[in-house]
Amino acid sequence: xxxxxxxxxxxxxxxREPRIGVLEMSxxxxxxxxxxxxxxxxxxxxxxxxxxxxxxDPAALGYPVTAFATLQIRQGQGPDVRAHLSTVPEVLExxxxxxxxxxxxxxxARSNADLQRVIDRVVGFDGIVRASTxxxxxxxxxxxxxxLVEQAAEERG
Amino acid sequence: xxxxxxxxxxxxxxxREPRIGVLEMSxxxxxxxxxxxxxxxxxxxxxxxxxxxxxxDPAALGYPVTAFATLQIRQGQGPDVRAHLSTVPEVLExxxxxxxxxxxxxxxARSNADLQRVIDRVVGFDGIVRASTxxxxxxxxxxxxxxLVEQAAEERG
DNA sequence: GATTCGCTGGACAATCTGCTCAGCGGAAGG
DNA sequence: CCTTCCGCTGAGCAGATTGTCCAGCGAATC
Numbered sequence: 299x300x301x302x303x304x305x306x307x308x309x310x311x312x313x314r315e316p317r318i319g320v321l322e323m324s325x326x327x328x329x330x331x332x333x334x335x336x337x338x339x340x341x342x343x344x345x346x347x348x349x350x351x352x353x354x355d356p357a358a359l360g361y362p363v364t365a366f367a368t369l370q371i372r373q374g375q376g377p378d379v380r381a382h383l384s385t386v387p388e389v390l391e392x393x394x395x396x397x398x399x400x401x402x403x404x405x406x407a408r409s410n411a412d413l414q415r416v417i418d419r420v421v422g423f424d425g426i427v428r429a430s431t432x433x434x435x436x437x438x439x440x441x442x443x444x445x446l447v448e449q450a451a452e453e454r455g
Numbered sequence: 456x457x458x459x460x461x462x463x464x465x466x467x468x469x470x471r472e473p474r475i476g477v478l479e480m481s482x483x484x485x486x487x488x489x490x491x492x493x494x495x496x497x498x499x500x501x502x503x504x505x506x507x508x509x510x511x512d513p514a515a516l517g518y519p520v521t522a523f524a525t526l527q528i529r530q531g532q533g534p535d536v537r538a539h540l541s542t543v544p545e546v547l548e549x550x551x552x553x554x555x556x557x558x559x560x561x562x563x564a565r566s567n568a569d570l571q572r573v574i575d576r577v578v579g580f581d582g583i584v585r586a587s588t589x590x591x592x593x594x595x596x597x598x599x600x601x602x603l604v605e606q607a608a609e610e611r612g
Numbered sequence: 613g614a615t616t617c618g619c620t621g622g623a624c625a626a627t628c629t630g631c632t633c634a635g636c637g638g639a640a641g642g
Numbered sequence: 643c644c645t646t647c648c649g650c651t652g653a654g655c656a657g658a659t660t661g662t663c664c665a666g667c668g669a670a671t672c
Contacts, residue, residue: 301516309509316507321659330620335661345515350473350507352466354600358502359458359607366523366552366559368589380595387606392596395523395589402523402589403596406603432552432559438537439549439560443511446563449544450516478628487651492630 301346304329306451308337309347310444316350361388361406363413364434367420369401375425376401382423388416405431458503461486463608465494466504467601473507518545518563520570521591524577526558532582533558539580545573562588 301309307327311318320338324331341347356364371379376394383389383403392403405420407413413433421429458466464484468475477495481488498504513521528536533551540546540560549560562577564570570590578586 309511313508316509319659331660332621332662333619336618345512348510348512350509351470352473352507353505354466354604355502355505356600356603359603361603361607364550366550384596387602389596390600390603391598392594393521393523393591394593394595395591397589400589402591404598432554432557434550434552434559436551437549438551439541439546441548441561443513443547445544446513446516446518446547447511450518476628488629489631489652490650493649 300454301447301450302454303451304333305337305341305346306447308334309341309447313444356390356406361408363407363410364437365405365407365413365417365431366434367403367405367417367429367431369403369421369426370428371399371401372425372427379423379425382425383420386416386419389420457611458604458607459611460608461490462494462498462503463604465491465498466604470601513547513563518565520564520567521594522562522564522570522574522588523591524560524562524574524586524588526560526578526583527585528556528558529582529584536580536582539582540577543573543576546577 304327308323311323311326318326320334321331324334327334338347342349356362369379376399379401380392383392383401388405388407390404390406392401394401403420405413405416407416410433413431417429417431420426461484465480468480468483475483477491478488481491484491495504499506513519526536533556536558537549540549540558545562545564547561547563549558551558560577562570562573564573567590570588574586574588577583
């Protein structure tokens with residue numbers, strides 16, 4: 299839960315060059331291999347590093363269109379809607395949010411036209427009252443965590 | 456750009472057990488090691504698999520609060536706003552979207568109270584006219600790609 | 613002063629990686 | 643029907659890495 303600077307450097311290094319291996323990391327960081335190994339184990343068991351799964355690019359898979367949909371749910375239909383949305387492959391993530399007891403979900407589609415199909419499938423469910431969609435045009439800041447990690451590391455010396 | 460079923464199984468397997476290694480994969484998939492190696496190389500050079508960077512959990516880092524903010528930008532201030540937001544570590548990602556020439560960004564914070572600080576920092580910039588924030592309560596569907604991969608693999612036999 | 617903890621530097625066997633090779637079969641093209 | 647191209651197989655090899663020990667040491671804690 300608490301990250302020190304060495305942890306931060308390990309994560310940053312790993313983010314830059316994921317295939318690097320423990321030995322090479324210890325060389326670059328100037329610490330013993332066992333230290334890096336122990337740190338990595340701790341980071342993982344603490345849940346700071348969830349894993350090293352492959353980062354798949356939907357665009358390269360043929361889904362270049364991304365959109366965010368805000369959903370308004372009928373009272374008490376939350377669980378059903380979740381179950382419904384989790385069956386749609388194009389729903390990449392789903393959050394329940396404050397506000398209107400709403401949900402926010404990230405969608406991808408093969409094209410703008412295809413997005414219509416996806417949205418129809420998403421909202422074609424009884425519990426969903428209304429949906430408003432915003433198509434993503436650009437992604438100036440792709441999902442990132444390093445700056446946050448560095449900030450957390452700073453605070454902990 | 457086109458994914459067949461073997462590719463799909465490779466990605467899925469890798470997502471389930473990232474530390475698995477090429478040799479073990481070839482054993483489980485019942486194909487030669489060279490095949491898996493070649494497929495992986497192709498998937499990476501095609502950009503389907505961007506990398507294997509560590510997946511960091513902001514909550515475990517001490518940032519358990521997530522929120523989405525919709526920003527309304529003053530005409531022509533887009534570039535400045537992007538630059539501004541990219542300097543805020545708590546801004547995890549940023550998209551420009553259709554609609555009101557707006558932006559959507561994902562934020563994290565140490566607490567609900569801390570979120571206020573983050574939002575103040577985010578919107579404390581001249582080019583931002585208005586911001587509306589939705590705090591995430593639950594995350595029924597965490598960011599996932601596997602179902603999409605499987606669908607893409609199906610279509611390509 | 614005694615103990616605990618994390619880091620160091622070194623060692624070990626076991627394993628995996630990157631690379632190469634020849635052979636084989638299907639698909640595409642002539 | 644024949645030829646060529648391409649991907650997969652199964653194998654081998656040297657080199658590097660991993661997981662796992664260990665003893666020593668300094669700092670912080672009790």
